[in-house]
Amino acid sequence: MSAPNPAAVPAATPGIIRxxxxxxxxxxxxxxxxxxLRIQRCHDCDALRFPPGPSCPRCHSFDQGHVVAAGTGTVFSYVVHRHPPVPGKELPIVIALIDLDEGVRMVGEVADAVPDGGGAEEIEIGMRLQVDFRRIDDDLTLPTWRKA
Ligand SMILES: [Zn+2]
Structure with a gap:
């Protein structure tokens, strides 16, 4: 895939990073x-891994499948992103490292956790999260997270 090209993005999702x-x-x-929410699993040793890759870091097998995660996890760490601008996003946004209950860690945006008031939930390390799915268009649905 080449560098972002605004002209190639469908009109329904102006500027969003795909x-x-x-x-x-x-x-x-x-x-x-x-x-x-799927997690890659090695068919030979059953190790779960994220992000996905071609071979198992534990046993080097290329035989891979996946499991469906429960969609729940815990905030390991987070950042509040205020600058620079992110295409398709209204700042600030909260980006968290989330420890899934299955034992892998992934990065995700936590919706409704914007700091500085506004009635939003205040994010903190250890907070329980639940995944949601935000359909962008026919080709893309993004996972997002909210307080469980
Ligand atoms: Zn393996």
Missing amino acids: PMVGRDTAFFWEGTAVGE
């Missing part, structure tokens, strides 16, 4: 499209 989808990650995005 993920790179390849052979190792297609299963993840096929999962979000049907409301599943």
